[in-house]
Amino acid sequence: MLGRAAAMATGFPVKKLKEEAKCPICLDFLEDPVSVDCGHSFCLQCITEFCEKSDNSQGSVYSCPQCRSQFQQNSFRPNRQLASMVESIKQLSLSSSTKKTWLCEIHKEELNHFCEEDQIPLCWICDTSPEHRNHKTIPLEEATRSYKVKVQLALEHVKKEMEEALNQETNVGKKIVIWKEKVDLWRQRFILEFQKQHGFLAQEEQQQLWRLEEEERVIIQKLRESKVKLAQQSRTLRNLTEELEKCSQCTAWDLQEVNSRESLREE
Structure with missing residues (x-):
């Protein structure tokens, strides 16, 4: 009985919950989720960058990336209940699946940095190599989020x-x-x-x-x-x-x- 219940917990309902817990901008799990006037929620950093880079704003009024309803940046409402739910879904995801990682073809290490000068992902060995030592690098997740916002x-x-x-x-x-x-x-x-x-x-x-x-x-x-x-x-x-x-x-x-x-x- 327990095995059957576990299988059901990691099936379709979990997949749907994971989709609900993702930011519509970066398509990753919500980080510090905030809600705008129309009710849609985004990562605080994602929606902030969206407002900063948006060329469709009228004064301090912006259009929601999902439904185009208007909202103001100073109207962000932290969604603590959603944040708690996202953390629970993360734990459930970790227990039901293994996160896929991309490895460097040269060093076979996980790609976790991004070189802004050469515009390529790097592992920690590449990041410290002479070729990239003087280049500006950022975490790969941050680069991915910024890219998806653009x-x-x-x-x-x-x-x-x-x-x-x-x-x-x-x-x-x-x-x-x-x-x-x-x-x-x-x-x-x-x-x-x-x-x-x-x-x-x-x-x-x-x-x-x-x-x-x-x-x-x-x-x-x-x-x-x-x-x-x-x-x-x-x-x-x-x-x-x-x-x-x-x-x-x-x-x-x-x-x-x-x-x-x-x-x-x-x-």
């Missing part, structure tokens, strides 16, 4: 740009419809007007209609080209959003691969 901010920025591009695309589509309706209305007015003096102004009528149609063609063509460009921009931003969302799930080990690709791209 990804989250970039993701928010790209989502906002994509939303603006979609709105502009929709507005251009509405302008096309409006222009078509206006042209149809003017066409009817011209036809009625020239019918009154058709015998005298038949030639002038044809010229006016030709000019109107030419103006319609030019304007509609410009609007369609604008709509195509905005659609392309929307697709580009959507692809970038998907890439950033994938990056937000990156592990500490992936930092080296991401930065290596960025270095090759810059070269």
Whole structure:
């Protein structure tokens, strides 16, 4: 009976509890959890860095990374009950699973430092080697948290740009419809007007209609080209959003691969 109960305790409920105990920004267990006005909770350091680096703030008002509800930085509320629960879940996790560690390929030691100059994870031997001795290094967990905060901010920025591009695309589509309706209305007015003096102004009528149609063609063509460009921009931003969302799930080990690709791209 005890064995069956232990298996149930370490099954799906534990996994769900672990997800609930993680910070939405760094995706790690909550540290010094605080709640904002909308009720969502984050690590104190994560949400503080988010506010400091956010470019979407209005004065001292910020948007929640999860639901975009507005909150003020001075309204953080320490969530001691949640902190206690997180500690209990940590202990439960330690008793039910072994934490996976990444090892240095050269020294076979755990990677627990990050070189800010070379942008790569290090073990304690690498950190003290002549190659990195004079470089600035920080704990790998801190580097991971900072990286994920940057990804989250970039993701928010790209989502906002994509939303603006979609709105502009929709507005251009509405302008096309409006222009078509206006042209149809003017066409009817011209036809009625020239019918009154058709015998005298038949030639002038044809010229006016030709000019109107030419103006319609030019304007509609410009609007369609604008709509195509905005659609392309929307697709580009959507692809970038998907890439950033994938990056937000990156592990500490992936930092080296991401930065290596960025270095090759810059070269």
